[in-house]
Amino acid sequence: MITKDAEKVAPVTPAPAAPEPPQRPRKQQRAWDEVPRWQIYLPLSVYLVFTLVPFYWILLFALRKPGSTSLVPWPVTFEHFEKVWNERSFGTYFQNSVLVGVVTLLMTTLVALAGGYALARFDFKIKRGFMLALLCSQFVPGALLLVPLFQIFAELRMINSLGSVILAETVFQLPLSIILISTFIKNVPYSLEEAAWVDGCNRFTAFRVVVLPLLRPGLIAVGSFAFVHSWNHFLFALMFLSNQEKQTIPVGLNTLLSADSVDLGALAAGGIIAAVPVVIVFAFIQKWLITGFSAGAVKG
Amino acid sequence: MAQAAAVAKPPAPPRRSRARRVSATPRRLPYLLIAPAALLMLGFIAYPVVSVFYYSLQHYNPTKPWRNGYAGFDNFVHAFTEDPLFWDTLVFSAKWVFVEVGLQLLFGLALALIVNQTFVGRSLGRALVFSPWAVSGVLTSAIWVLLYNSQTGITRYLADLGIGEYGTSWLSDTSTVFSAVVVADLWRGVPFFAILILADLQSISKDLYEAAEVDGASRVRQFLHITLPHLKDAIILSTLLRAVWEFNNVDLLYTLTGGGPAGETTTLPLYIANTSVDAHNFGYASALTTVAFVILLFCSMVYLRLSKFGGESK
Numbered sequence: 001m002i003t004k005d006a007e008k009v010a011p012v013t014p015a016p017a018a019p020e021p022p023q024r025p026r027k028q029q030r031a032w033d034e035v036p037r038w039q040i041y042l043p044l045s046v047y048l049v050f051t052l053v054p055f056y057w058i059l060l061f062a063l064r065k066p067g068s069t070s071l072v073p074w075p076v077t078f079e080h081f082e083k084v085w086n087e088r089s090f091g092t093y094f095q096n097s098v099l100v101g102v103v104t105l106l107m108t109t110l111v112a113l114a115g116g117y118a119l120a121r122f123d124f125k126i127k128r129g130f131m132l133a134l135l136c137s138q139f140v141p142g143a144l145l146l147v148p149l150f151q152i153f154a155e156l157r158m159i160n161s162l163g164s165v166i167l168a169e170t171v172f173q174l175p176l177s178i179i180l181i182s183t184f185i186k187n188v189p190y191s192l193e194e195a196a197w198v199d200g201c202n203r204f205t206a207f208r209v210v211v212l213p214l215l216r217p218g219l220i221a222v223g224s225f226a227f228v229h230s231w232n233h234f235l236f237a238l239m240f241l242s243n244q245e246k247q248t249i250p251v252g253l254n255t256l257l258s259a260d261s262v263d264l265g266a267l268a269a270g271g272i273i274a275a276v277p278v279v280i281v282f283a284f285i286q287k288w289l290i291t292g293f294s295a296g297a298v299k300g
Numbered sequence: 301m302a303q304a305a306a307v308a309k310p311p312a313p314p315r316r317s318r319a320r321r322v323s324a325t326p327r328r329l330p331y332l333l334i335a336p337a338a339l340l341m342l343g344f345i346a347y348p349v350v351s352v353f354y355y356s357l358q359h360y361n362p363t364k365p366w367r368n369g370y371a372g373f374d375n376f377v378h379a380f381t382e383d384p385l386f387w388d389t390l391v392f393s394a395k396w397v398f399v400e401v402g403l404q405l406l407f408g409l410a411l412a413l414i415v416n417q418t419f420v421g422r423s424l425g426r427a428l429v430f431s432p433w434a435v436s437g438v439l440t441s442a443i444w445v446l447l448y449n450s451q452t453g454i455t456r457y458l459a460d461l462g463i464g465e466y467g468t469s470w471l472s473d474t475s476t477v478f479s480a481v482v483v484a485d486l487w488r489g490v491p492f493f494a495i496l497i498l499a500d501l502q503s504i505s506k507d508l509y510e511a512a513e514v515d516g517a518s519r520v521r522q523f524l525h526i527t528l529p530h531l532k533d534a535i536i537l538s539t540l541l542r543a544v545w546e547f548n549n550v551d552l553l554y555t556l557t558g559g560g561p562a563g564e565t566t567t568l569p570l571y572i573a574n575t576s577v578d579a580h581n582f583g584y585a586s587a588l589t590t591v592a593f594v595i596l597l598f599c600s601m602v603y604l605r606l607s608k609f610g611g612e613s614k
Contacts, residue, residue: 035417035519037419040414040417040419041419043410043414044425044429047407047411047429048425048428048429050487051428051429051431051432051487052428053447054443054444054447054487055443057443057446057447057454058442058443058446061452069452069456071457111336111337111340112337114333114334114336114337115334115337115338117333118329118330118331118333118334119334121330122329122333124330124331126331127330130334133341133346137341137345138541139544139593139596139597139600140345140349140593141544141547141548141549141569143548143550143572144352144548144569144572144589144592144593145345145348145349145352145589146573146576146577147355147576147582147585147586148347148348148351148352148355149348151351152343152344152347152348167340167344168344170340171340171341171343171344171345172345174337174340174341175341178337203329228434231436232434232435232436232438233436233551234436234437234438234551234555235550235551235554235573239577250436250438250439253438253439253442253555256442257438257441257442257445257555258555258558262445262449264445264446264449264452267442267445267446270442271443274438274439274442275435275439278435278436279431279434281434282431282433286426286427
């Protein structure tokens, strides 16, 4: 107790005769750092209203009774969710979307890991060409290649199978993922791997034991992008899957949206079902988002 | 050989030679490693791009097979001389990309500067401000349809307060639809810039500001002479990526307005999607796609040249 009190008092007492040099600049910096509080909180709260009102609006519509115009969702009802999940087959869509998202995530990460490692650790003849192809393909929009892609999948007899969507999503996710992963691998010193070889590991084991654990934040970021992207993207699913049992959540939402008279409650509930996994992933990766992005190349 | 060398010189060299042996053996390894990615991209990006070029010179419409065949530059001539919709969509695309990217950059920059400060509740503030980033185009449309609908949307509650009239929707009125769509896309687009710029802001050394402070530079001057130059490359790269993305991405417009009312919000890619999906006019759609590629490539190059991106490093 006594020691604690002493500690508390200590900072208050004036500094001893010789002023400690490191304290000066810190004080100065703090004085400079003090932007008036209102200049932070006022614009921030205005912007937060803009960000949060739409979220509130969809919750409101999803939870209040049909026909109600109250601005508070009370009494809460879950009938919209039941209806969307069972009658509008969002249950099936959800399963399909999860399957597409998870398989895309796995494929993208694996293929990009291999390619990224090659770019980070080797010099080979077509390296520059490959890099250029990766960068250029960022400019190729999947939306404009719908027709030839449709023809390819028709040839492969993959129309109406989730495989077509998974393949297409993976391919368009690859360029960015490879670039990102190769920068992450470059940040891991090569000497660590070499040390592992000396200890008798082969290249693969050395990679698995030494590099892979260090890549974890980067891989989580890349994998989450792949998941969120394939979860959100809807044009491929819309084009390649005409069978209703094969469709994904965004296509289901689009069906609700394009109905002649939109059932707003169902739309809101469907939207929340669509948002939940993304929100979870977002909360999970937020920590790594900023640092992951610092690596360089980024796409929306 | 490596083995022999290792035997000859005792302690330090074996380490190196062994390491070299491991790294030198797999000559084919890098090719094996990029093979899956390369094959996938060849099959599903390169081949489709080539086939788009091919079909742009063809009449190709599965619903009118009797006309299919070589078309020369007919499709292009048709687009540039006979199709007023093409020009309309081109003009709208330019307007859309320019306004969206400009506003997103402006708000994103301001937001990043704010949440880069130290204040109580910063991490919560960041999480909330960035949250629309991961929301999809279709979901954004769903949310804003709920906000904009004429019966129970925001206009109804505004009308309750005596602002505007009942039963109006900003999406169906040609005078308000553009702003309505811009706001909806801003909502999910601003966090992208904010996240990127914040990431870059954090790499600026605090010493620079301290030095400027000592020299008596005002905060505005510090922003203009330290922050902005440092952010330059990140801003150029993110605006370019975003512009390409805003041009190409049709999710939001497709689901929110469908390009309407009266084609008022149709971008070129949306027009292409409609031409190929609804009208099955694949040949013409391919020609339009080719035009879109050329425009994208040209604009990107001009932009990078004008902004002298990465100029100092050369």
